Amino acid sequence: MNDTKPSAPIVAAVALFTIRDKLEFLRLEGEQGRIPSLPVEEDETLEACARRALWEAAGIEEVFLEQLYTFDGGPGGPRVIVAYYALAPHDRLHIRRAGVSWADPTPAPIVVEEHRVIVERACERLAGKLEYAPIAYQFLADRFTLGELQTVYEIIGRQALDKRNFRRRIRASWDLVETHDARREGPHRPARLYRLRDARPPLEG
Amino acid sequence: MNDTKPSAPIVAAVALFTIRDKLEFLRLEGEQGRIPSLPVEEDETLEACARRALWEAAGIEEVFLEQLYTFDGGPGGPRVIVAYYALAPHDRLHIRRAGVSWADPTPAPIVVEEHRVIVERACERLAGKLEYAPIAYQFLADRFTLGELQTVYEIIGRQALDKRNFRRRIRASWDLVETHDARREGPHRPARLYRLRDARPPLEG
């Protein structure tokens, strides 16, 4: 994975997020810190290139991936950077290279300027889309508990939520299917598992 | 203005909208119909290129301009198309070339496929951002009447609105300044002129 060959005109960059305990993004360690990015090949779509960058860095396919913004490249760098963000549950990710790690996006850590902007902007987009797009579910397995879901909302939205209001609201705006089994894990009542049946049509792309 | 030199790798394209009576976009007539677009020059930003395309087609500067999406170019066309949308009151526009005209975006008129997608998507974005970003004001002069503003909302949102509710809502969500003069035009009571003081902070870019 090499970013920014000086000759590469178009580069796709991806901020990959996951939730373990807090929101984290995939950071390539080096002198400065970067996010996965690759020059777009001759007969490759932008999205395919972004997925390739993701595959090479984290060994993951079939993630939720969405375009974020296109930036002008700096002098001596690529001509433009087409930025994407990706979301995945952390247990589907398999880091396959040294020098790749998870970092907290909010104190804006040591990452080259152009990539820091991408990470920050992706965080904002995430919080903004939380209510009307099926963002939160991308961090969870196919079946999940309402407790897990609430935690995701709280982490991305950065605020604690009332359990009863959350459940009412979520069941009103998404089509959740109550499965018939539950997850038992810990000294407390087992939690029912749900699946998301259908995303309500979002307003814009 | 030449679009799609086969060798041009990166092209900026702009869907320029205005409101006369309905929502219209700037269309370059030709065999097929296009929107303004230009290859990005060596040391030019994407946005600057978009503005240049706008200037050459409609003789307008200092418009509201926002990035929309970046598309893969087709085979034989540009490598990528960075799409923008622009908004302006129609009296600030000065068409300076033959073969440039206004067209209705909603019946999806005769425009090359890649550009049609841009126009459609821009319309959706417009409707989506209407409530939380100062979109509507970009179609009006500095000072405007609430009637004019309501008309803009109705056109972009594609639905009639109640006058009293509209006024209450708009005054609650935007900081409108009531100027001390009015506009008299027609056989009816003159309408008070307002200005927009400050945009409320929107949630995302």
Added chain:
DNA sequence: ACAAAAGTGTTCCTGTTACACCCATGT
């Protein structure tokens, strides 16, 4: 027994909708 998360309803408040009449002007 107890600690720990799951699960469940009601009240209040706020913001949205529906709705009808008088005002100021030009012709």
Added chain:
DNA sequence: ACATGGGTGTAACAGGAACACTTTTGT
């Protein structure tokens, strides 16, 4: 005088926020 758009308030309704206790389990 009349036609035209400008301007205003109130009552019903719906969606969001605040709030506390019982249930089921593992140790």
